[in-house]
Amino acid sequence: MAKTQISIYFVCLASSLILNVLLLRNNVYLGGKGELSWSRRAAVEAEAVAEISCSGHGRTYLDGLVVDGSPVCECNSCFGGPDCSQSLPDCVADVDGGDPLFLEPFWMQNAASSAMLVAGWHRMGYEFPNKSLISQLLEYHIRKLHATVGNAVTRGRFIVFGAGSTQLLNAAVHAHSLKNSSAPAKVVASLPFYPVYQLQTDFFRSLDFQFQGEAALWKNKSDSTSNFIEFVTSPNNPDGQLRKAVLQGPHVKVIHDYAYFWPHFTPIPAPADEDLMIFSLSKLTGHAGTRFGWALIKDEDVYQKMLTYVTLNTLGISKDTQLRALQLLKVALEGRGRQLFDFGYTTMKERWEKLRNALSMSKRFSIQEIAPRYCTFYEAIKDPSPAYAWLKCERNDDKECYTVLKEAGIIGREGSRFGGESSYVRLSLLKSQDDFDALLHRINKLVTKEDGSKSVI
Secondary structure (H helix, E strand, O other): OHHHHHHHHHHHHHHHHHHHHHHHHHHHHOOOOOOOOOHHHHHHHHHHHHOOOHHHOEEOOOOOOEEOOEEOOEEOOOEEOOOOOEEOOOOOEEOOOOOOHHHHHHHHHOHHHHOOOOOOOOOOOOOOOOOOOOOHHHHHHHHHHHHHHOOEOOOOOEEEEEOHHHHHHHHHHHHHOOOOOOOOEEEEEOOOOOOHHHHHHHHHOOOOEEEEEEHHHHHHHOOOOOOEEEEEEOOOOOOOOOOOOOOOOOOEEEEEEOOOOOOOOOOOOOOEOOOEEEEEHHHHHOOHHHOOEEEEEOOHHHHHHHHHHHHHHHOOOOHHHHHHHHHHHHHHOHHHHHHHHHHHHHHHHHHHHHHHHHHOOOOOEEOOOOOOEEEOOOOEEEOOOOOEEEEEEOOHHHOOHHHHHHHOOEEOEEHHHHOOOOOEEEEEOOOOHHHHHHHHHHHHHHHHOOOOOOOOO
16 A cells, blocks of 8 residues: 555656646746737637648638638639639649649648748848858758758859749849940850740849840850850750850850759759759749749859849848748758658659650650660669650640640640740649649640550559
């Protein structure tokens, strides 16, 4: 009996100690009040909105519409109704845009670690205490991420933040163009190229630079006194191929767009070690709407010019954006990056394989060939997992491939917009699972109409 009482005493004592430790920890974290104060309402609202499932075919958002006090579901393509449960017949597969929603399930699985709650008085001023416009902690995590992934050299590089890579692309052109030159710098890219290169250059109508199209056309002229600025996208948008600069010479400046140079889109053969490299949060974590990008720059003069451009254009990047980017990069670094990149790579690889299988029996349509190659991040040979399919209509009477696909219920992006032929169309594999399923369904229907071919799905 005495032994039993002693045992009960020690159990109670241990339980009391544990309870006190927990209470002490809560008091430390909650300002000694034992409960959340000003953040409670925001946390409850955020979780209440996030818990609405919309039947798994849509989402509700804190900044979305509210009807009768309830958030309205924003449905994915091919679904409708108040809770997105209604499948829409004869739905068009819209795979034109590049919204990277394929990573949305990953962030839902990591809801707690990726969430952030910001006080209304968070960093209200223009600058950080060191008079800089960029977060030192975010810069540290960017350098750490590149070192972990092994996709870029950051040592000896300056960093400029931008509103996505879009702002930085023109900032780089501005920095590389010579002022008071006798002729504007010629901005070029290899076909097919990302349309924004030409659209931005033409839009700003600068006296210092002009878009001059295909880089290869100037290959034998780049050793002249003309100044060239070449965009190199690797892996390329739209065809996913790893690329290098075409032009060489003392009057050639190269801007390397590495938005897709991450392990979920391409094997990393070696760290990129170029004079000017641009990256984007959009294709790294999928948060295109956050509008955050960064440039790694070797030359200090180019760095200062790009920094001046961003400062005069937007007076830096939103402190809220930088805070969110920091939180997301912390999650991306967990497990040495394997969690995020494993999820992304598996998803993109499976989509690519399903699309290739669906088109394998077709004589009317084809997509680009991408060979497996060794990836230093995974220390293994990896299969292709591109962001886009560069589809070609093979028949002579299908030269307007965009129209052919549109009539079949598929909306892609015309090859002519990339400087390519109209027989090509870019199909985005980045969007939601519902979007990809709709694309696969439409492709399968097209293929089955060819000579009575049987479906492979």
